Amino acid sequence: MHVVLCVVVLAAAGSAVEPSERLSPPLRTLLAVGPKGAGNRRAAEAWQELARSPAERLPNLLAALDGANPLAANWIRTAIDTVAERQLRRGGKLPAAELEQFVLDRRGAPRARRLAYEWLCRADRSAPRRLLGGMLDDRSREMRRDAVAQLIGDAIQVTELSRPANALPLYRRAFAAARDRDQVELLAGRLRKLGETVDLPRHFGFILGWKLIGPFDNSAERGYGVAYPPERESDPAASYDGKHGKVGWIDYRSKDDYGKVDLNRAIGEEKGVVGYAMTEFYSAERREAEFRVTSFNAVKLWFNSRLVDEHNIYHGGSQMDQYRSRGTLLPGRNTILLKVCQNEQTQSWARVWGFQLRLCDEHGTAVLSTDRPAGPAKTEDR
Amino acid sequence: MKQTAIETILALAALCAFGGGDWRQFRGTDNNSVSGESNLPATFGPGKNVGWKAPLPGRGPASPIVVAGRVLVTCSGEPRQDRLHVLCFDVESGKLRWHRQLWATGHTVHDPFGAVAAPTPASNGKLIFALYSSNDLACFDLEGNLKWFRGLAYDHPTTRNDVGMGSSPLALGDVVIVQLENQGESFAAAINAADGQTRWRIPRDHDGIWSSPTALRGKTPQQDLVLLQGRDRLAAFNPQTGKRVWQYEASCHTIASATTSGDRIYLPANGLHALQYDPAARNARLLWYKQRMRSGNSSPVVHGGRTYTIKSPGILVCGEAATGKVIWQLRLKGPIWATPVLADGRLYVVNHAGLVQVVELGQQGKLVGTSQIDPGILASPAVADGAIYFRSDQNLWKITADKR
Numbered sequence: 001m002h003v004v005l006c007v008v009v010l011a012a013a014g015s016a017v018e019p020s021e022r023l024s025p026p027l028r029t030l031l032a033v034g035p036k037g038a039g040n041r042r043a044a045e046a047w048q049e050l051a052r053s054p055a056e057r058l059p060n061l062l063a064a065l066d067g068a069n070p071l072a073a074n075w076i077r078t079a080i081d082t083v084a085e086r087q088l089r090r091g092g093k094l095p096a097a098e099l100e101q102f103v104l105d106r107r108g109a110p111r112a113r114r115l116a117y118e119w120l121c122r123a124d125r126s127a128p129r130r131l132l133g134g135m136l137d138d139r140s141r142e143m144r145r146d147a148v149a150q151l152i153g154d155a156i157q158v159t160e161l162s163r164p165a166n167a168l169p170l171y172r173r174a175f176a177a178a179r180d181r182d183q184v185e186l187l188a189g190r191l192r193k194l195g196e197t198v199d200l201p202r203h204f205g206f207i208l209g210w211k212l213i214g215p216f217d218n219s220a221e222r223g224y225g226v227a228y229p230p231e232r233e234s235d236p237a238a239s240y241d242g243k244h245g246k247v248g249w250i251d252y253r254s255k256d257d258y259g260k261v262d263l264n265r266a267i268g269e270e271k272g273v274v275g276y277a278m279t280e281f282y283s284a285e286r287r288e289a290e291f292r293v294t295s296f297n298a299v300k301l302w303f304n305s306r307l308v309d310e311h312n313i314y315h316g317g318s319q320m321d322q323y324r325s326r327g328t329l330l331p332g333r334n335t336i337l338l339k340v341c342q343n344e345q346t347q348s349w350a351r352v353w354g355f356q357l358r359l360c361d362e363h364g365t366a367v368l369s370t371d372r373p374a375g376p377a378k379t380e381d382r
Numbered sequence: 383m384k385q386t387a388i389e390t391i392l393a394l395a396a397l398c399a400f401g402g403g404d405w406r407q408f409r410g411t412d413n414n415s416v417s418g419e420s421n422l423p424a425t426f427g428p429g430k431n432v433g434w435k436a437p438l439p440g441r442g443p444a445s446p447i448v449v450a451g452r453v454l455v456t457c458s459g460e461p462r463q464d465r466l467h468v469l470c471f472d473v474e475s476g477k478l479r480w481h482r483q484l485w486a487t488g489h490t491v492h493d494p495f496g497a498v499a500a501p502t503p504a505s506n507g508k509l510i511f512a513l514y515s516s517n518d519l520a521c522f523d524l525e526g527n528l529k530w531f532r533g534l535a536y537d538h539p540t541t542r543n544d545v546g547m548g549s550s551p552l553a554l555g556d557v558v559i560v561q562l563e564n565q566g567e568s569f570a571a572a573i574n575a576a577d578g579q580t581r582w583r584i585p586r587d588h589d590g591i592w593s594s595p596t597a598l599r600g601k602t603p604q605q606d607l608v609l610l611q612g613r614d615r616l617a618a619f620n621p622q623t624g625k626r627v628w629q630y631e632a633s634c635h636t637i638a639s640a641t642t643s644g645d646r647i648y649l650p651a652n653g654l655h656a657l658q659y660d661p662a663a664r665n666a667r668l669l670w671y672k673q674r675m676r677s678g679n680s681s682p683v684v685h686g687g688r689t690y691t692i693k694s695p696g697i698l699v700c701g702e703a704a705t706g707k708v709i710w711q712l713r714l715k716g717p718i719w720a721t722p723v724l725a726d727g728r729l730y731v732v733n734h735a736g737l738v739q740v741v742e743l744g745q746q747g748k749l750v751g752t753s754q755i756d757p758g759i760l761a762s763p764a765v766a767d768g769a770i771y772f773r774s775d776q777n778l779w780k781i782t783a784d785k786r
Binding site for chain 1: 460461480481482483484485487491492493494518520526527528529530531532533536537540543544545546564565566573577578579580590
């Protein structure tokens, strides 16, 4: 609780909103809600009080989202929505100038700024055209997405009004800014149509080059908990006793636009097995990064020999960026080891054994190893 | 005349007290997909029998519910489906009364076929309980005031199903019951309707289950039980304590849910199992089992001594509820995910393409109307206040007979 309050106070010090306003008693009550329903009873009363606030207080309520835990953030945002909705229903006006100032202050919490933007758009329909142009690199994923969408719209208009090639600079800018897969795919298609080379794995930060080893035994899914030698030592020259005999590391390079590694093809299709994938990652500096793993199989992820993520789930569904974990890249060499377990389910949809892994920042911007070849990868390399 | 007016008022008051015009949760207030409404149209289309149509800001297999003159629907939006919506419309005008949004605190990975707004919200008549695949559970009153909020995956971070969680909450007595059965931390829980505190929490098998808790009504509310369907058994629990009362072993359907009718339970499990609950013995015994009455993904409907099940690719099977004898079959256009609703002697069946097929029920099933709404329908319709409500990923539709 004290930590949360300190964060809010510090955040308030850098904004136009008075700290005393932001930390009114009902806001403090909402900020104090915690897991397992803690604080809900008091929060319900505080929420009623906040929801009765005049619309002029919206910037103060929005500012309180900075540093709020995810539960508290929902209490506060529903109060904000209630205040703004009531004001518009009564025919009143929202404080558009203050909301716009809030949106443009990039020090604010991305979600709070996005919420302010959405209500601003209800008050001022010219806001998107006026503001989005400067938001291609915004910390708010949704703001960035809308900015990219606007640029795509502009490019389409240019294409219709003049030569398609004139839209190329716009598509390039939009592609560089795009982080959501659907927009990236759309833009990659447009750019390729205009003769551009597009390197999707590089754009997303998918790792293509791996050393693989397997199979080890995973009968009755017991292998998930067994620390086979690749978990105990990092020696690409070593060979070990596998499920059917000696196994050694093999080099593998994914040719997939999304860095998919098909272990059935690389190691051999089999049920009840464990495979490992290992790679080195070089960083120029010490920095935070997200590891985003996607797999239908049970996985464990080690970064610099430390277990950072694990999911003992088989064939339960999958989507790009399914599992997210964080780590600190060290200057120079870092190591990534992934354990991928296949179970013994016999359904046709349970055949898949593989993974994809990318490194990026919290906004989805690729973090690339410094030894990755410069410039776009050639198709035949992928 | 005066006496008649008083009687009418009393009758209406009684109706309101018991939520007679409401459709308060998945498959209706009593989870049986049956409505007493009449004069519903068999066909509709542009300019014909469409009361209103309201655009929705997001997607969702969640059914609409109707509570005290309001239609409530949940949606999820944005590329990661992490923006959660609750919308409340006026039944008469279709006007949006309020709209609340939440940020998902749990996982939103899901099969693209579905959406994070998969579970149907539930209501006890005064409060709305909106659950999402992210395991966020929010409680609002009828005016949109937030009463409590639980991030059940925030509390239990490995509780997730990356196909999507689809089990709908059940409002029963003074609790709301959720069944979060998945390959991670798997559990069922009763949450106090009044304040969002956990009444009880019991572990469940580590398996993906999308079927929903179902009420087995007793003679008094104190005797009500909740049925939880696992992959290998159906079990009845005391909703106040979470104590198991009885269980029945069967290879249960993981999506279609059991349906109750009095003391009978119709369980989809590689066919249809008809069980009879004996409150004195505190157990349930098998009356009959019919493999031919297997369900696709929609739940069985039981009414008037008949059972109605839909098997893939869209074959409606009518059987005798007492014996399991098949009476007739009717081939409809599938695939059908949404559980049909029964009202006014008709079954309203909507397929995934948005084709609404209306079947007149009798000695034979007769298709008496087809109408087209939006494609991609997974949600079961709601029936209340002389209307049937469909929701797609784009719109909420009120279908009602045109006033002459």
